[in-house]
Amino acid sequence: MLFDTKNRQSVTLEKLGKVPEYLTSSTPKSEFDVWDGEKWVKDVEAENLAKRHKLEGFKQQKLYDATREIAPLQDAIDLDIATEEEERRLIAWKRYRVLVNRIETSTTQEITWPKPPL
Template structure:
């Protein structure tokens, strides 16, 4: 391939073939290379240069700006996690990820960033377990009360069968056992067994 010379305005001094390096007109990202026939007095196509980029490294991309190539970080298509609140983002632009975002995924909703890795926040995990236990305890107590009320009505009105009296006693014992459940021991709770209907 014969080299073409260009004048100070970028026009070919004679016709020939030039190796052209193309880049994206918006991002400057390197797109590829081609050999182009350039007529005399014509410049190379837009968004291209005669300057060759270097070798590409994994996770980096060449970008042409201000008349030169620079090797930039490229994390596009990857998910990053906020070290503040675990919110996720998908990287869509060339360059480093935003500050306070890391590629390492947290292992649980209770993980906190310690500056180099995710570590579990035992207090937050315990509090969540206690909250869940208190919620479950309230639901179980409500179920017991909803079952006891009509049984108690039957007994009070002397309309209860022997089976209903037995059920009432079993459900009242169950409700007492529920009130004694210590939610602060969550998640290690042995829930009392609800009576069978």
């Protein structure tokens, strides 16, 4: 099997002949490998950026989920029809949203996420 050194894609040659220089029989080990002219090497910066983007997406989903829980509880408060349980849940969800929002996804990869309220 051959691989394109520009995009890591596997290539099947249709005819016999000289193998183009941009192809190699060396297999990339990860989606972040780049060809250095002789071998595949991991692009650590690209890998870290992808991890940060994934963590930021996870954080944004948690914030969205919290906001979705908070909205009807806040409506009940605003309309002065909230039960004590709704008031308690609103405070818990707001606290959770603040804690999630404080997490810095660009500087760490090991994150202990707060648990959402029950």
